[in-house]
Amino acid sequence: MNRRQNFWVRYRVTATSQRDAETKAMQISIEQSVEMPPKTVPREAASNIGQVGKLRFIKDNEWHADIHFNKQLVDGDLTQFLNVLFGNSSLQPWCSLVDIDTDYLGSILNGPAFGIHGIRELTQVKKRALSCAVLKPVGASPVQLAEMAFQFASGGVDLIKDDHGLTNQHSADFETRVKKCVNAVRKAEQKSGKRTLYFPNITTSPTRVMQRFERAVDLGADGVLISPMLTGLESLHDIAKSETIPVMAHPAFSGSFVINECGIAPPVYYGKLIRAFGADSVIYPNATGRFSFNPEVCKQINRTCRSKMDPIKPAFPTAGGGIDLNTIADLVKSYGNDIIFLIGGSLYQYSAGLASAAKEFQQALTDYE
């Protein structure tokens, strides 16, 4: 196998024997490359047949198979890269994607333009964990949302994002909402004496999301929120590679890939794939929240987001769900400082108001610096 010509992908294969695992590894190598019986492949295309590399027994009925693919299968098309990774093999009930050649990722994808270091520079927070409040719900007016943004920023929150369900509804159209929220945050910064970044949600039709991104930049947004499984992953990459403002990726519609037995290993999905496609901040469903990952998986996602993957920068793991003033101390201890905590509903339940809630939350983060 020629390393310069190939890249590798690791699949978890469920099999009844070593021989069954070998057959299935072979099946993936063909399915994800030429997709026809090898003996019918014309001579000119023979080098495109996927090659089975290391096959390793893990435990019980589980094997890891490394498949080597010719880079010509992808040939610079990033959406086709996803197809080679997990197009038809996503339909196999015995196959999961568990690792990807990081050298190859670094050679074809730009990764985040800002990453952990860049977002720290923009927020002027050197070491501690960052906070992110959420503007919601759909149905609130731009004036109401801007008032929330003002309160959160007055309380000194580091980042504010739109709820991922705020798009361009009549109740708070994109243009008016972003204008008013940007103004509110800039005004509150005067009061708080610190930076707060506002990330409006730009998720919409894949063919129009780039326009909405450009409009967000023009309106003075400090970053954007996008749900890449809804817009297509390459939309995220197109936006990130403009290197204009940071991008936060939301996990909406990604669940089936990461919570099931068959799919993509969560650390690889969030920490490698979404990061390599350009997310500066990668939101994942936190263990203590309403969703399903256990704390160990969350720590693996954190580690993978921060891991060395040169030239791709580390991305900020961003934990969402079940985070409040009672849980934050333990979370910082267990997750470390290089993390953003999304605090949604819990801030709204605080009786003393949003600004006080934000202030107490910031204090808790500072305490654990």
Add this chain to the structure above:
Amino acid sequence: MNRRQNFWVRYRVTATSQRDAETKAMQISIEQSVEMPPKTVPREAASNIGQVGKLRFIKDNEWHADIHFNKQLVDGDLTQFLNVLFGNSSLQPWCSLVDIDTDYLGSILNGPAFGIHGIRELTQVKKRALSCAVLKPVGASPVQLAEMAFQFASGGVDLIKDDHGLTNQHSADFETRVKKCVNAVRKAEQKSGKRTLYFPNITTSPTRVMQRFERAVDLGADGVLISPMLTGLESLHDIAKSETIPVMAHPAFSGSFVINECGIAPPVYYGKLIRAFGADSVIYPNATGRFSFNPEVCKQINRTCRSKMDPIKPAFPTAGGGIDLNTIADLVKSYGNDIIFLIGGSLYQYSAGLASAAKEFQQALTDYE
């Protein structure tokens, strides 16, 4: 609940008791709408809180919960519709999407421009099942692919599609490939005396797929192939609503949604969602092939693709995988005539050549008219 103001979505909920099912249904209704504790929702947005409707015990630990959502949550944004359907709830290990309000689908989505009736008109085949051959593999030259297309069309195949891995690789760039294959098919039609439609693959970056579609039309393609889970589903809709040429949807990257315990019920995914987003032909992994659906699921997909969903037209269910001369007779009997059979690898293994293989295949279809 105001029917004109709301639409419903049915979720399968795994629960330990009626009470647990009620709690989880309530959780979905909030998660997919305002995403904050109802008592913190401002008055203006109160009508946007999702409402739990019928909750029905199915069996064992399984309930069906109908949730009613305010149409204002979507407000004309089709990508946001997907988010309300299965954004955050895709991350819940006890939640699957099992049905969608077809009246609402018909009110916001255009569905296929051609559908079963339109594709029959274009192919001039009134009643029998249709055949579709596949050009492959990646690595073959445009001349080689065009020669295959010529052979298949000479043998009288109804449709020819690109392999979904053929994009714009140097080995057969889009422009040259489509030109040569269109020419080859037109030439072969003179010989066969019947129509053959050629569908090149246009799957690429979500922000550039529309351009590639327009180029395909200009180059004389009779239809296009697209993998909507890779380009984002709304790209499919944007293309279909141009009403230019029919669109065939490929299931690449959709597996995690449909083969796992938690996800989207396959008949709903293929027969309602992909169809409503505009696919004239919906490819699904066939039971007798390399993939995982059982024959009953395949029949449900067929039925749902063909079901009445006015004003959305019926789409051609398109079975792929494990179809050859030995299985075709039984398949037509069991699946009926309103189906397209994809025949990939098996035609290439035929010793007498592609044209003869295609001819025999056509004969088998005609026999069961």
